[in-house]
Amino acid sequence: MPNTPDLGQDIRALRTARKMTLETLAQKLGKSLGWVSQVERNLSTPTMDDLRDIARVFDVPLSLFFGTAPAPEKERGRIVRASARRHIGAHETGLVETLISPDLTDDFEVIHSTFQPGAAREEVITRPTTEVAYMISGMLELWIDGEKFTVSAGDSFRIRGDSYRWANPYDTPAIAVWVISPPVY
Known part of the structure; x- marks a missing residue:
């Protein structure tokens, strides 16, 4: 899974930068509003398929959600x-x-x-x-x-x-x- 504790914040930032509501994102993903809210607050972890769908909706590479090296x-x-x-x-x-x-x-x-x-x-x-x-x-x-x-x-x-x-x-x-x-x- 993603190697970033900021996954939810990154998803929220992508959504708000595109002026998309939680409801619109949930609809595009075929998920509930509550699920998207929990993911953005790092209370729920999306599956790889979910991440692929999120990357597709935002037109970003899947790798955006991965690859940060551990930092102090x-x-x-x-x-x-x-x-x-x-x-x-x-x-x-x-x-x-x-x-x-x-x-x-x-x-x-x-x-x-x-x-x-x-x-x-x-x-x-x-x-x-x-x-x-x-x-x-x-x-x-x-x-x-x-x-x-x-x-x-x-x-x-x-x-x-x-x-x-x-x-x-x-x-x-x-x-x-x-x-x-x-x-x-």
Whole structure:
């Protein structure tokens, strides 16, 4: 089962970020309102099939609910070691995303993204978020509302509910840190 004591908080954060009620989530899962409430309060543990259904409803990878390394009590919710980051995202070919934030319970999330050489998102995405990204290394082609930009190490950009897509046609990985509000993963 999930290796995080914050499973219920993460599920609640995903639900509220999508402005979904407990009742709506229960309906989409074919579960009772009470069951969803108990899961969010860590009073009930969902089965693997339940977690698969929850991941499907929120369009997140199942791995989001797993993979945090054990941490000393004083670090939980405060420190995220590089080896303990959770893999998240849509897992498009050539894009690796990990959660830098300790969990999904804040008004924002911080994501580390590595865009491999040749990777691209051809399909335009639009989210009801404000996102700011800082390029750590490499270069990335970025289309925001159809307008093309090239960003490189040291550059940053903001997307506020705009449509966007990206590509890394270069020979080196592009690495960025994103701050997204509200959380989407």
